[in-house]
Amino acid sequence: MKFLPFLLRNVFRNRRRTVLTVTSIAVSLFLVATLLTVLSELNEPPSTPDSALRLISRHKVSLANILPKAHQAKIRSVPGVKGVCGSMWYGGVYKDPSNFFAQFALTTDDMMEVYGNDVVMSEAEKQAFLKERTACVAGRKLAKRFNWKLGEKIFLKGTVFPFNAELTLRGIYEGPDESSLFFHWEYFNEGMSKEFGGTADFCGFYVIKAESAEAVPIVAEKIDALFRNTTAPTKTESEKSFILGFISMLGNVQLLITSICSGVIFAIVLVAANTIAMSIRERTREIGILKALGFRRSQILFLLLSEAIFITLGGSLIGSWGARLLYSSIDFSAVTAGFFQRFYVTPETLTLCALIGLGVGVVSAGVPAWQASRRPVVDALRRVV
Amino acid sequence: MSEPLIEISALSKVFQRDSVEVRALDRVDMQVFPGDFVCLMGPSGSGKSTLLNIIAGVDRPSEGSVIVAGESLNEMSEDELAAWRNHHVGFVFQHFNLIPVLTAFENVELPLLLTSLSKKERREHVTTAMELVGLTDRMDHYPRQLSGGQEQRVAIARAIVTDPTCVLADEPTGDLDAHSAREVLEVLKGLNEQFKKTIMMVTHDPHAAAYASTRYQLEKGVFSKEGARQTV
Structure with missing residues (x-):
C-alpha cells in the first residue's frame, strides 16, 4: 500500500x-x-416456472411445414399433458413494415392453462377476449409502444397469408414477454378457409403444457412417437430448446x-x-x-x-x-x-x-x-x- | 588505524564494444577509511565513474574484489546487491535524477519505502534529511519548481535519508553554476565533518576536489604515480 x-x-x-x-x-x-x-x-x-413446463411441437421437417389441427386433440390425450394450444405465426404488417412485432393466432380453449402466469390480465379482460372472435390481447410494452387502449381497432395486413386481420384489443397482459399479440386461431382459420375455399385447419406448431418438469421429456417422446408414421410427423422439444433452435437459424x-x-x-x-x-x-x-x-x-x-x-x-x-x-x-x-x-x-x-x-x-x-x-x-x- | 571501509584489490573492468575490448580499470587497489572524504579525479574515460559504480554495487567488476563495510560485493546476487545498496549506499548523480512526478519530500522518502519504517518514522527521517540540506521550506515543491542547486541538495537528502555507510557522488557539481556548486559542496563537507559520513566524490573540478581530505588521480584505468593517494 x-x-x-x-x-x-x-x-x-x-x-x-x-x-x-x-x-x-x-x-x-x-x-x-x-x-x-x-x-x-x-x-x-428468460425462463419462468410456467415456461419450464412448456413444450413446442412442430413439423419434423421444418418450422415452415404446417401441422393438421387434428393433432391437437391427439396431443391432449397424451398422458402428462395438461393443456395444448394450436399456434400460427401470422406475420402481418401494422400500418408500416417497420412496426414489426410478433403476432400469433392461438386456439384459446387451453390458452390460459398453457401460459399461466406468463400472460396475466384481469378476469374481465380475459372473458372479453375469450368470447369475441375478433378480439386480441397485446403485451403491456407493445400496447405502450403504439399507445393502444382497450377497444382499439387493430388492422393487420397479411403478408405471409392472404388474409387481413381486423382485430379489437380486449386485453393487455403482463408477463415475461410483453411484446407479442395473440388473437383467435378460429378467426385466422376462418379467414384462411375463405381464401382456400374450404377448411384450412392447420397450425404452425403446438404449445403444450406438461403436468410436471419430470414429465417434459417423456411427453415429448410420446408425442413424437404418436405421429411418427403419419404424413405430419412432429419434433417436440422444450420451449427453451425450441427458441435456441430458432435462434440457431440465424447462423x-x-x-x-x-x-x-x-x-x-x-x-x-x-x-x-x-x-x-x-x-x-x-x-x-x-x-x-x-x-x-x-x-x-x-x-x-x-x-x-x-x-x-x-x-x-x-x-x-x-x-x-x-x-x-x-x-x-x-x-x-x-x-x-x-x-x-x-x-x-x-x-x-x-x-x-x-x-x-x-x-x-x-x-x-x-x-x-x-x-x-x-x-x-x-x-x-x-x-x- | 581503523579497518578500511572500502577495500579494493586488483580491480579490473573490461567493456566489450563490438570487437574492441576497452579496459576501463586495470588492477586497481584502493582503501577508503571511515570518515574519509575521498575525491576521484581524472580525465574523461579514465575509469573514475566506473570505479564509483562498482563500489556502489550498480556495476560488476571483471576481475578483482570489492569489500565494502566488511561485505564482498562480488558474491552478492542482484537482489542482495539491491538490498545492500539501500542499506549502505547513498548515491548522488551529476544530473540530480529526481523523479519528476514526486515532490521533494516524496523523492527523499523513496528509499525509505523499502524499509519497514512506519509513515510517521519516514516523515521524521525525511524532515531531518531536508533540514540537513536546508530545504525544509521546499518539501512540497516538485523538481521543476526547484533550482539546480536545490535539486542537487534534495538528491543529497535522498542519499543520506537512510543513514548509509557511505555517500557516493558522481560529479555532483557538474551541472551547477559556481554558487550552487559551492552550496552543494558545503553540504557534503558538513556531512563529512559533523556526521563523520564517508564520502567518495568523482569530479573534474579542482575547486570541488579541494573540499576532499584525500584525492586519487586516475588515468587510463590506473592510479597515476603522483596522484595515487594524496592526503590533504
Whole structure:
C-alpha cells in the first residue's frame, strides 16, 4: 500500500495518454460486454416456472411445414399433458413494415392453462377476449409502444397469408414477454378457409403444457412417437430448446460473436502494449535510479505491471459497468421489437470483462516490464530518451 | 588505524564494444577509511565513474574484489546487491535524477519505502534529511519548481535519508553554476565533518576536489604515480 501514491503518480504522469488509453479500453470492453450479453440473452432466454413446463411441437421437417389441427386433440390425450394450444405465426404488417412485432393466432380453449402466469390480465379482460372472435390481447410494452387502449381497432395486413386481420384489443397482459399479440386461431382459420375455399385447419406448431418438469421429456417422446408414421410427423422439444433452435437459424452466432470479441481484445492488447511500452521506455533512466536506490527487480516488475493493470482494469470496469448501467435504463424489448425481452449484463459478464482487463494489462506490460526490471542499472542510468 | 571501509584489490573492468575490448580499470587497489572524504579525479574515460559504480554495487567488476563495510560485493546476487545498496549506499548523480512526478519530500522518502519504517518514522527521517540540506521550506515543491542547486541538495537528502555507510557522488557539481556548486559542496563537507559520513566524490573540478581530505588521480584505468593517494 505504501507504493500506491507512487504508482498513482506514475499512472497519471501523462494524463492525456492515460485518459485516452483508458477510454479506448473502456469503449472496447463496452462493446465486448454488449456482445457477450447478446450471446447470453440468445443462449439463455428468460425462463419462468410456467415456461419450464412448456413444450413446442412442430413439423419434423421444418418450422415452415404446417401441422393438421387434428393433432391437437391427439396431443391432449397424451398422458402428462395438461393443456395444448394450436399456434400460427401470422406475420402481418401494422400500418408500416417497420412496426414489426410478433403476432400469433392461438386456439384459446387451453390458452390460459398453457401460459399461466406468463400472460396475466384481469378476469374481465380475459372473458372479453375469450368470447369475441375478433378480439386480441397485446403485451403491456407493445400496447405502450403504439399507445393502444382497450377497444382499439387493430388492422393487420397479411403478408405471409392472404388474409387481413381486423382485430379489437380486449386485453393487455403482463408477463415475461410483453411484446407479442395473440388473437383467435378460429378467426385466422376462418379467414384462411375463405381464401382456400374450404377448411384450412392447420397450425404452425403446438404449445403444450406438461403436468410436471419430470414429465417434459417423456411427453415429448410420446408425442413424437404418436405421429411418427403419419404424413405430419412432429419434433417436440422444450420451449427453451425450441427458441435456441430458432435462434440457431440465424447462423453460428456464437462463433461470430466470439470472433468479434477476440478481435476487439487483440486490438486493445496492441493499443495497451504500445502505450505501456512507450511509457516504460520513457522512464528507463528513472527505473535505473530506483534500482540504484535499492529497488529489487521484482519490485520494479510489480510496480510496472500494477500501473498497466490499473489502466487496463480501470478501462474494463468503466466499459463493462457502463454497459450495465446504460442497458438497465433502456427498454430493450421496445427497442428490439421484442427480439430481446431483456438485456441484462450479468455478473458473469462483468467478471469476464474484469478478467479480460487484468489479462490485457499483464500481457501488454509483461515483456517491457520484464525487460526494464532486468536492465543493468548502469545501462539504464546512461539511457537518454 | 581503523579497518578500511572500502577495500579494493586488483580491480579490473573490461567493456566489450563490438570487437574492441576497452579496459576501463586495470588492477586497481584502493582503501577508503571511515570518515574519509575521498575525491576521484581524472580525465574523461579514465575509469573514475566506473570505479564509483562498482563500489556502489550498480556495476560488476571483471576481475578483482570489492569489500565494502566488511561485505564482498562480488558474491552478492542482484537482489542482495539491491538490498545492500539501500542499506549502505547513498548515491548522488551529476544530473540530480529526481523523479519528476514526486515532490521533494516524496523523492527523499523513496528509499525509505523499502524499509519497514512506519509513515510517521519516514516523515521524521525525511524532515531531518531536508533540514540537513536546508530545504525544509521546499518539501512540497516538485523538481521543476526547484533550482539546480536545490535539486542537487534534495538528491543529497535522498542519499543520506537512510543513514548509509557511505555517500557516493558522481560529479555532483557538474551541472551547477559556481554558487550552487559551492552550496552543494558545503553540504557534503558538513556531512563529512559533523556526521563523520564517508564520502567518495568523482569530479573534474579542482575547486570541488579541494573540499576532499584525500584525492586519487586516475588515468587510463590506473592510479597515476603522483596522484595515487594524496592526503590533504
